[in-house]
Amino acid sequence: MSKHNCQDAVAQVYFYLDDEIGWFKKARIKRHLKKCPPCEGAFGFESHLKAMVRERLREEPQPEVMDRLRAYLKDNGSDFGR
Ligand SMILES: [Zn+2]
Numbered sequence: 195m196s197k198h199n200c201q202d203a204v205a206q207v208y209f210y211l212d213d214e215i216g217w218f219k220k221a222r223i224k225r226h227l228k229k230c231p232p233c234e235g236a237f238g239f240e241s242h243l244k245a246m247v248r249e250r251l252r253e254e255p256q257p258e259v260m261d262r263l264r265a266y267l268k269d270n271g272s273d274f275g276r
Contacts, residue, residue: 199226203233204263211241232270236263 203226209215210223227234 200230200233203227203230204236204267207237232267235270236267
């Protein structure tokens with residue numbers, strides 16, 4: 195797993211959750227999540243966050259949400275955000 199894939203997967207999570215990307219990208223992200231526990235954890239974390247954000251703001255994710263996600267990944271041993 196490379197940093198690149200992690201960044202890509204995380205960057206696409208919002209679109210994934212919003213069903214804004216095609217099946218090919220979804221499959222790619224899913225494949226990455228399967229072999230990358232930090233990202234998989236972040237994905238669940240992100241789903242939760244996203245639901246909260248959507249409820250409260252009903253608009254685009256805020257930058258601090260991404261910061262929290264980065265912090266989470268860092269705590270879980272990912273190279274994301276370096
Ligand atoms: Zn990853």
